[in-house]
Amino acid sequence: MGDGQSPFILTKWGDRRMSRKILPYILLIPTFIVIITFIYWPAAYSFKLSMYRVSPFGNRMIFVGLKNFKKLFEDTQYLTAMKTTLIYVSVSVIIVIFLSFTISLLLNMKVPGTPIYKALIFIPYAISPAIAGTLWAFLFNPVVGFVHYNLSHYFGINVDWFTEKPYALILVILTSVWKVMPFDIIFYLAGLQNIPEDVLEAATLDGASSWTKTWKIVFPLLSPITFYLIIMNIISFMFSSFAIIDVVTRGGPGDYTTTLIYRLYLDAFAFQKTGIAAAESVILFIIMAVVTFIYFYFGERRVHYQ
């Protein structure tokens, strides 16, 4: 009784000290089982696989150390994929942040019909990336696409948006931005509604123009949200863009819209190069770790917290 030696903690009601110490860990066990089974163990296995050459059916494995990584960094197609990813992610993030901010400013004004606009703008977030890709592919289809038809008949832009550079990348960026925008708008709207009126009134009294008020007061006050959104958007564009690219351009023309994640998909599931694909996933992991670290280390200083 209360001597802390019994293993059956839960059945001894009087043994409070021991149960208070161990109970939290026991409650965490289910979560850990799930995390270990679905995240840690596969990740560790991927790290291991990245150092092997593996046959498609897995019946042969040869240890090659870091040769897979060396091969990837010497492969022009992989380096091109890195460059493409850099361009795609940075352009998309810049466009989506500024576009979302502007639209949320507009939505914040008390104009009639705002609830309807909010509902319509939220739709892209509710559909899956594959559906988003399909919709935009239909709009720009050279034979039946509504947007393609109007662009070529009224603006003379008669190009094939899937097989011509730079249009293929532009189309992928447009689709991705459209898909991610509602997420950013929701956060910005919430943030805008929390901005104290007196700060803006003071600025108006000091003779500040709308432009100055927006960019020198409102935007900096929303910088914590911007900080959060940029990293979330980077993650989004790095990974869930896969579905959009596969549906719209299949990585083409050539490998023009092949990002790192699409390259990983091809090497893993189209070409059955398991070891190389595992190495690519390790590289992606390292890239995300480095980006996140640099982001938080340097970026956080520029965030203006209230």
Next chain:
Amino acid sequence: MLFGTFKKLYEEGGSLVKKLLVVLLAVLVVLSFAKVQIQFWHAMGGNRIELIQSMADEFMKLHPDIEVKVQYTGSYRDTLNKLIAAVKAGNPPHIVQIYEIGTQVMIDGGIAIPMQDLIDKDKTFDIGKFMPQVLNYYKVNGKLYSMPFNSSNPILYYNKTLFKKAGLDPNHPPRTFEELLEYAKKLTVKDANGNIVQAGITWPLHAWFFEQFMAVQNAPLVDNNNGRTGRATKAVFNHEAALRFFKLWYELTKSGAMINTNKEDWDAADQYFVSQKVAMLITSTSDVAYLSKMAKEKGFELGTAFLPRPKEAKSGGVIIGGASLWLIGGHPDKETQAAWEFIKFMASPEMQIKWHTNTGYFPVRKDAVEMLLERGYYAENPHHLTALLQLLLSNQTYNTRGAIIGPFPQIRDIIETAIQRMLNDEMTPEEALKWAEKEATKAIKEYNEIYQ
């Protein structure tokens, strides 16, 4: 002996033992009447899902003791991935449909039972009834590994109505590269702003067509006789024949006479032809039933012809495309036997006829063709005959048998990338071909490293 033991236990046991034995006997009797279950995975989508299911249903009517669980597992690529995952998990299906370029990977995987083993044991099965051209693809080192099921090759489809409109003879489709270029340009119609309203030709942006146009000129893809007399060690397709095809594709595109699709987009090419946005289409014969129906619906006259070939090239032939059925090992004998019965059924004349007439894949056996001829089928459906004749009239060489390469899917992607880069003027046809061959050799060497 078992019965004797049973009898002794029954006579000597108490009433509880008697009851247990009766129950055990009943269970054994019921189990022996239980159906053998086999799993069949295929990649035939769209309205072919129902067609395959109906063929499986007919089999189950003939064999009430076998249950076939049919599953559409997505594209060829998805099906192969699902198979790999299932093999690694230890519960693979019995029969899988794998694309033709997966042959080397399947052999190297060591998980399939070669068809040859079952054919040798089954006296009722006559492999001689099958078309040698089709068997030759899936025979490696004299052994038949998989059962041909849906075989195809590409043909030229053309819009006779648009031909007449452009002043071309509808009964004289282009037969050479030069004629193809000329016709395509004549069939290109532009509007007042210079936008192309109707192009001459299209075909899906797929390396399959590159492979076919090499075979048509009797030119190889890889060494060791296209991988047939030994494992392929390098790509050898940077030759005159390939350059002729690359240059044709380039010229057709630059002159505006050709519309190009997304990578491997079969549907887009069909749609361009069906909506009469192009006058000619090169694609698989597997769509002949669909295209014939759509031509009637849209009100134009359909024509089909063999693939055009360059005047100066050596005569070759076409390669089998499509897929075959593989039998996966690791199952109890009874199930493997049941799977073999199902495979034989799907390869029977009646089923091949049903499959052929509803799709356009040609029948893989000679008696099926004979039966259709007797019924007058080809007189009424001449377009179903074109691909078959093109195959039968092909020269049988290593180059027309089809290449066997481990990393074939990757090589196809390399060729498609090279073509798209050439069409976007990033590389000249010569540079694109050279780059593709170099990258393909790299991929082959990488694949072979595992099998040293």
